[in-house]
Amino acid sequence: MSISIEMARKVLEVSKQRALELRSPVSIAIVDAGGHLVLFERMMAPYGFATGNISIAKAHTAVMFNQPTDDVAQWGAAIPGFASSLAAMTNGQFIMAAGGWPLRVNGVTIGGIGISGGNAPGRDDEIARAGIGALEAMAPAVKATPPVAPQPQPVAYKPAEPSAPYSQPLYSQPAYYNNQGYSNHGVNVPGSAAQDREKNSNANFSQEKPADHFSQTKTSTNQQDPYNSFRSQSPNPPNVDHPGDQA
Numbered sequence: 001m002s003i004s005i006e007m008a009r010k011v012l013e014v015s016k017q018r019a020l021e022l023r024s025p026v027s028i029a030i031v032d033a034g035g036h037l038v039l040f041e042r043m044m045a046p047y048g049f050a051t052g053n054i055s056i057a058k059a060h061t062a063v064m065f066n067q068p069t070d071d072v073a074q075w076g077a078a079i080p081g082f083a084s085s086l087a088a089m090t091n092g093q094f095i096m097a098a099g100g101w102p103l104r105v106n107g108v109t110i111g112g113i114g115i116s117g118g119n120a121p122g123r124d125d126e127i128a129r130a131g132i133g134a135l136e137a138m139a140p141a142v143k144a145t146p147p148v149a150p151q152p153q154p155v156a157y158k159p160a161e162p163s164a165p166y167s168q169p170l171y172s173q174p175a176y177y178n179n180q181g182y183s184n185h186g187v188n189v190p191g192s193a194a195q196d197r198e199k200n201s202n203a204n205f206s207q208e209k210p211a212d213h214f215s216q217t218k219t220s221t222n223q224q225d226p227y228n229s230f231r232s233q234s235p236n237p238p239n240v241d242h243p244g245d246q247a
Contacts, residue, residue: 001033001105001108001110002032002033002034002110002111003032003033003103003110003111005038005039007135007138008030008039008111009039010134011030011103011131011132011134011135012028012030012039012041012131013134014131014133015028015115015127015128015130015131015134016043017130018126018127018130018131019115022118022119022120022123022126024117024118024119024123024127025043025117025119026043026116026118026123026124026127027041027042027043027051027054027055027115027116027117028041028042028043028055028113028115028127028131029052029056029059029113029114030059030103030112030113030114030131031056031059031060031111031112032110032111033063033109033110033111034063035059035060035063035064035093037056037059038111040052040055051116051117052116054095054097054099054114054116054117055099055114055115055116055117056093056114057100058095058097058100058114058124059100059111059112059113059114060093060094060100060112061093061094061095061096061100061112061114062100062102062113062114063102063109063111063112064090064094066109068098068101068102068125069096069097069098069099069100070097070099070125072096073096073097076096077096083095097116098124098125099114099116099118099124099125099128100114100115101113101114101125101128101129101132103132105135113131113132114128115127
């Protein structure tokens with residue numbers, strides 16, 4: 001949240017009115033929560049150019065450290081090179097001098113005000129506090145309460161169930177080898193095509209009769225030896241070893 005242009009105008013008008021009452025021409029700068037200039041007015045003064053840049057630096061410093069610039073000057077003076085380093089890093093938007101104040105609403109910093117050019121010690125802070133009072137009148141400051149984080153609920157302890165012991169599955173023959181009729185280490189696997197063929201062959205052989213088996217395989221003598229029929233019909237069969245010779 002940053003200061004709106006309406007709030008900034010009200011703060012500037014009240015601060016300017018207080019400066020006129022004190023007969024102290026000053027420069028007034030108001031920045032938002034990011035340090036960007038929102039409103040600026042420089043009252044006529046012989047050294048107004050310097051007071052303009054200083055007032056902007058005071059407002060920027062108050063927002064940067066979220067505290068009055070007089071407090072920053074007190075603890076920053078004990079740090080060697082602190083002021084020069086911050087001024088170089090912020091392009092001159094840092095200064096350790098009274099007159100800069102953060103602007104807060106409900107405990108949240110929404111901007112800053114910087115006053116420079118007061119004709120007496122403490123005049124810059126007095127004019128700045130007048131503008132802060134106008135802002136508080138528009139939105140009364142309420143002490144911000146930090147959000148309460150949800151408390152973790154206790155969880156009932158439940159012992160973990162013991163896991164089953166690891167058991168390696170038995171080796172099973174792949175379906176590819178079973179379908180192709182291959183065997184594992186020379187042994188036919190149950191259910192394989194090779195064992196089924198062997199069972200069918202044994203069953204067919206056991207159903208055949210011995211006589212039928214031999215009758216089917218037995219061949220006639222005449223078919224085995226074509227000269228037997230000639231020997232049985234001829235009184236003097238020819239010599240088998242030498243068909244041309246007669247006995």
